[in-house]
Amino acid sequence: MKVAIVGATGVTGGSIVDGLFASDTQFDITALVRPSSVEKPAAIKLKERGIKIIPIELQDNHEKLVAALNGIDVVISAIHYQSIGDEIPLSNAAKEAGVKRYVPCFFATIAPRGVMLHHDRKEEILDHIQRIYLPYTVIAVGWWYQISLPRIPSSKLDEGLTFANNNIIAGGNQPSALTDVRDIGKYVATIISDPRTINKKVFAFSESKTQNEIHELVEKVTGEKPQRVDMSKEQIEEQISPFKKAGESNDMRSVMEYWMSWGVRGDNTAENAVYLGYVLAKDLYPELQGRSLEEFIQDVLDGKVKKFYGQ
Amino acid sequence: MKVAIVGATGVTGGSIVDGLFASDTQFDITALVRPSSVEKPAAIKLKERGIKIIPIELQDNHEKLVAALNGIDVVISAIHYQSIGDEIPLSNAAKEAGVKRYVPCFFATIAPRGVMLHHDRKEEILDHIQRIYLPYTVIAVGWWYQISLPRIPSSKLDEGLTFANNNIIAGGNQPSALTDVRDIGKYVATIISDPRTINKKVFAFSESKTQNEIHELVEKVTGEKPQRVDMSKEQIEEQISPFKKAGESNDMRSVMEYWMSWGVRGDNTAENAVYLGYVLAKDLYPELQGRSLEEFIQDVLDGKVKKFYGQ
Numbered sequence A, B: 001m002k003v004a005i006v007g008a009t010g011v012t013g014g015s016i017v018d019g020l021f022a023s024d025t026q027f028d029i030t031a032l033v034r035p036s037s038v039e040k041p042a043a044i045k046l047k048e049r050g051i052k053i054i055p056i057e058l059q060d061n062h063e064k065l066v067a068a069l070n071g072i073d074v075v076i077s078a079i080h081y082q083s084i085g086d087e088i089p090l091s092n093a094a095k096e097a098g099v100k101r102y103v104p105c106f107f108a109t110i111a112p113r114g115v116m117l118h119h120d121r122k123e124e125i126l127d128h129i130q131r132i133y134l135p136y137t138v139i140a141v142g143w144w145y146q147i148s149l150p151r152i153p154s155s156k157l158d159e160g161l162t163f164a165n166n167n168i169i170a171g172g173n174q175p176s177a178l179t180d181v182r183d184i185g186k187y188v189a190t191i192i193s194d195p196r197t198i199n200k201k202v203f204a205f206s207e208s209k210t211q212n213e214i215h216e217l218v219e220k221v222t223g224e225k226p227q228r229v230d231m232s233k234e235q236i237e238e239q240i241s242p243f244k245k246a247g248e249s250n251d252m253r254s255v256m257e258y259w260m261s262w263g264v265r266g267d268n269t270a271e272n273a274v275y276l277g278y279v280l281a282k283d284l285y286p287e288l289q290g291r292s293l294e295e296f297i298q299d300v301l302d303g304k305v306k307k308f309y310g311q
Helices: A011-024 A043-050 A062-070 A081-097 A117-131 A180-193 A211-221 A233-246 A253-267 A268-275 A293-301 B013-020 B041-046 B062-069 B080-097 B119-133 B181-192 B213-223 B232-244 B251-265 B270-275 B293-301
Strands: A002-006 A026-034 A052-055 A074-076 A101-103 A137-139 A167-169 A176-179 A200-203 A207-209 A229-231 A278-280 B002-006 B029-032 B052-055 B074-077 B102-103 B135-138 B165-169 B176-179 B200-203 B207-209 B230-233 B278-279
Touching: A011 A026, A011 A180, A026 A043, A043 A052, A062 A081, A074 A081, A081 A117, A081 B135, A101 A137, A101 A180, A117 A253, A137 A180, A167 A211, A176 A180, A180 A233, A207 A211, A207 B002, A211 A293, A233 A253, A233 B181, A233 B278, A268 A278, B002 B013, B013 B029, B013 B181, B041 B052, B062 B080, B074 B181, B080 B119, B080 B181, B102 B135, B102 B181, B135 B181, B165 B213, B165 B251, B176 B181, B207 B213, B213 B293, B232 B251, B270 B278
Parallel strands: A002 A026, A002 A074, A026 A052, A074 A101, A137 A200, A167 A229, A200 A278, B002 B029, B002 B074, B029 B052, B074 B102, B135 B200, B165 B230, B200 B278
Antiparallel strands: A176 A207, B176 B207
């Protein structure tokens, strides 16, 4: 199966590349990389692993994109969220090249429309995909283990936490679906090899936990009680409000809206995913297991998890 | 099963009332009617058929609406499209009253988002329904027989045609799903009695025909060749363009966008419905049959079909 990935040098894309390599299915991988990034270490690493690198711009480059995607079975977008508009020309080219499955960049929590601006933009990309009747598979994975853990007093977890979070949202009792970023690729490899998932939204996550349960688990594994910083619905609303008024999209707003969604509203559950039309990877592949959160905490404690972003 | 209907005095609502009465399932029907319409003939007719009439405003009337919907199993909206915003307070009240299934007003063709303003507004109502996690069933029925037939030279069909259409859109070769309005209620009665359709979108239509096939069938049944007025994609775009620029929503724009969708783009097919996440009533209920288009043409010729709107 010939797979082309956009964003293969990023965190999600990296997990996907690892997952495709580790799979029993034989994947022939192409990475579409911006010409300006081809000489960067991350791209060179991909090349060393035997991945074909195509330096290409996504915008205003239709004919070349179509040529690059000619013969490709599956296109996977793990694009940076600020570049998500590039999925319009990418999906148009995929349609013309006869790509059999397009996986837009959804690899996060699930929610209805109108809750998170960031998520709504992903839905608008899906709207476009549907207008051109491009075969697709949406893959959502829930909230990432890597940004779910609190710091502990000894700071022993700090090295492995990309984004430590000691805030307990609205009491900390909403269950939320969680996945180790390192397992995203494993789920993706399985889902894109399955004809049942064509034109479907799939929710693939490893565990469901409340924040209170996460704190208990951290204490159990590390022997240290994490600090709790209570954060109410109103406090989150107050932080989002100025961005909303200004129509501004940024990292802070995005994080706050995610917290509002999974933490206050409780959107990010298997039950709600089914309500919203997703099929569950747990139903499709009962034997497919991701790492447990407990295992992840132990890995962080043992220095086996690398921090990502800004490294 | 206790059913409350909004818009029961309208065309779609009337078909739904008939369908519920004709069903094997025992439905206890309540009609929510504007206080100003309670004394109108259509409302009095409903009352004479044993339907409970509740005179009620939908806007700014939350507590009374909740009380009216208390104990109701299924709420069906067959609201006029210009009042579709009233579905927000209606669905909020349904949620609070514990209604088990809410059927928003979709009873027309299927299409992706961003093709028809009118359809997008329906999708936005569904977004709201999903944000409040109200159990729902979307029922689309395709384009109506009643607005699909051309006039014939002898004018023999005119009396039964609500909206005669001799325009052949973009060559007339796109297949499109069609249903007799009189059968909408039959489909609705079956679908809302089925636990499998909860939180699903269902496409229930009777026949799939191209415009050229419709003309042939009219000629076969009536012995007269209908006039063909060719209408190109560009002509439709030209007619829609000023409304789009002005951000204006009106009947003409709505009809033109429907034509663009089913006639030019070819959105309104079973195949596309499945792609867009609908389940097909034909798959769920292979034995459930609507009137054929041929039967409908004969009925019009025989004066058995009444024109609706503006009568």
